[in-house]
Amino acid sequence: MIRMLLRVLGHEYARPVRRTVFLMTTAAVVEGLSYALLVPVLRALFGSTPGDARPWLIAFGAAVAVYAVLRYVADLSGFRAGTTLLRGMYHRLGDHLARLPIGWYSPGRVGEVSVLASRGVLQAMSVIAHLLAPLISACVTPLTIVVVMLAFDRRMGLAASAAVPVVAAIQIWTGRSMAATDAERVERDHEATARVIEYLQAQPVLRAGGRTVERFRLLDDSLRELQRASRRSTLSALPGVLGLTLTVQAMFTVLLFLGAYLALGGHIGAAEVLTILVLAARCADPLLSLSDIGGQLRGARSELARLDTVLRTEPLPEPREPIQPVRHDLEFESATFRHGDRTVLDNVSMSVPEGQRLAVVGPSGAGKSTLLQLLARFYDVDAGVVRVGGVDVRAIDTEVLMAQIAIVFQDVYLFDGTIEENVRLGRPDAGEAEVRAAATAARLDEVIERLPGGWATNVGEGGALLSGGERQRVSIARALLKDAPIVLLDEVTSALDPVNEAAVHEGIERLMAGRTVVMVAHRMRTVQRADRVVFLDGGRIVEEGGHDELLHRDGRYADFWELSMAPATRE
Known part of the structure; x- marks a missing residue:
């Protein structure tokens, strides 16, 4: 004992x-x-x-x-x-x-x-x-x-x-x-x-x-x-x-x-x-x-x-001699990832030039979110390489890698504290003016103005005292304050009402400006703002190209687009 x-x-x-x-x-x-x-x-x-x-x-x-x-x-x-x-x-x-x-x-x-x-x-x-x-x-x-x-x-x-x-x-x-x-x-x-x-x-x-x-x-x-x-x-x-x-x-x-x-x-x-x-x-x-x-x-x-x-339980290995990436382009080279007996990604190869936007679409379970998780090194690939700035993510110090990336998830978790404390998680040493500017860019200031406690309002455990759209605005403000050169977005507007969706989209646009972006899109209107689109199914890239180019091919992406736009047409 x-x-x-x-x-x-x-x-x-x-x-x-x-x-x-x-x-x-x-x-x-x-x-x-x-x-x-x-x-x-x-x-x-x-x-x-x-x-x-x-x-x-x-x-x-x-x-x-x-x-x-x-x-x-x-x-x-x-x-x-x-x-x-x-x-x-x-x-x-x-x-x-x-x-x-x-x-x-x-x-x-x-x-x-x-x-x-x-x-x-x-x-x-x-x-x-x-x-x-x-x-x-x-x-x-x-x-x-x-x-x-x-x-x-x-x-x-x-x-x-x-x-x-x-x-x-x-x-x-x-x-x-x-x-x-x-x-x-x-x-x-x-x-x-x-x-x-x-x-x-x-x-x-x-x-x-x-x-x-x-x-x-x-x-x-x-x-x-x-x-x-x-x-x-x-x-x-x-x-x-x-x-x-x-x-x-x-x-x-x-x-x-x-x-x-x-x-x-x-x-x-x-x-x-x-x-x-x-x-x-x-x-x-x-x-x-x-x-x-x-x-x-x-x-x-x-x-x-x-x-x-x-x-x-062994943590992911840290490099003995870490390499500092100087660029912000992204690349998957023959990346394969398995979760248990299931192959989630199978021999995926693609790249995102620095400053461009890639949209990842496909049916549920296709492996879209896994792409983001591998870029942020939530897991390591079983085969192949994932690179950031031309450097294998396994050769980059974890803190350095995470400093390069801002992530906005669909399910936002906020700590039981004030709104300001949750925003400052993006960069704790930021000045007051910078925090306020990030909140304004994310249209979080509109939420703060109507709350009795303002910036000092407690959000509750997990952000339970705020609505889903309000939590997303806090998350975007946090990402804006971090000011990372790479942005990963995981279906951030899939469950929002029209008013909050418009506000969040505006904040997302400011967040993406001038940065390398990979976005997992549920609502297909978001895809039109991407420089390139990848359609995933069964862990493989089925189609890739520009939005208009893929529509003209009349393939899987075009079918997916028509299905997603059909409810809006009926309305």
Whole structure:
């Protein structure tokens, strides 16, 4: 467990962890040894001169005081080490997530990582602060007490030590038997959580379709599966709990009978028997707590395993000797990209001269957005080359590459902050005049004027307090403020009303002016402003050329154009 913890965190944290383990072990040993002083105390009390017990009582009190100080220092070290590890874990996880390719962040994985980064990290790091001390105490103190028993009476000590391998075997067997049920319960827990979120988010659609009862049934089924998995997990732990309890009780009973037999035979004094029984009783509590501690440790270990899996995910390799592109033209040369078993792009070759605009059109699933993602190096191609300014994107430092590119997506995400803070993400060091100019160019100033808070208006998580068109204007203002020479646009007006579409188009035109542009177009009117058009289907370039040229060919693009313009004609 400690080895995995250090592997996840890094061995630079080994020293405070080892110090904490040493202090906690020492405290547990001192606790066990302090009980050895009960023998002379009880021997004096049961003897002819009870007053002789006074110095032994003082010694016992001093030993308990030493134990209390050690336990305080050990617990304090545990809390400090836990805080240090928690901070280090967040820093390491955050740094690693920032280096992973954007394509790694699928919707399902984002939810998994968000849970892992909150509850998962806290549970994993709680080992040092909250679980290590009781675990060491539950293991080391009883073993120390057994050694003390062996020192006073070898027969009683051997009888007590017989329980040690039994307790260890029960713990190992319980851990192995519960591994599968614990994993199933965690999986059902995640599934039920996803169902609850889905049910809440889908309320408008469900109520409009009158299907709330059916959705309740799906949610109830998920919760019932979670209940069954929890019941199976509890039942699988029951044999271990019962076995541990019976072992502890059997050990105490054997010691009681053996002590009585030896005392009646005159082989041992009553004080020694009573002391050993007190020591045996003191062993019971920490041993019985092992079941609960073991369950918590298994949960923490599973979270550590998930953290380890994320941290072992390799980021896209950075070039050892990065090359700085001096031009802003774009090129795909025999680019092939696969996602799982599916070939998304197949041997694609095309180029975009600096300062020109390329429109990418085609049916859904043709690979249009993937082209943009490969240019921004969200992924690396499986074959071929993607170049920016004549340089393979894999040979460009990631920060340098991203500084060259401004991206406006169809689905805009805004951080929970003010409008100004979200615009300034494009260039945090920009002056106030530059921010205002970018907002005006994106026609965001119209939105700001009608909001009560103006620039200080909070947009909510994900920009939920703004409309889709308003979020797009913030995104365009952010891209304008960045002032990057390459612009990638991904169907930015496909879901906007006419008023917002007109405003966004005006902002997009200002954003594209004088820049190298690749736009994925859903509404075909946008394509007419492109210098060149590429029609993708099935991951391949079916047609390419100018807008008018492709219409005259009367091929796939012409058919697509007619279909897209038909609704407008009927209106």
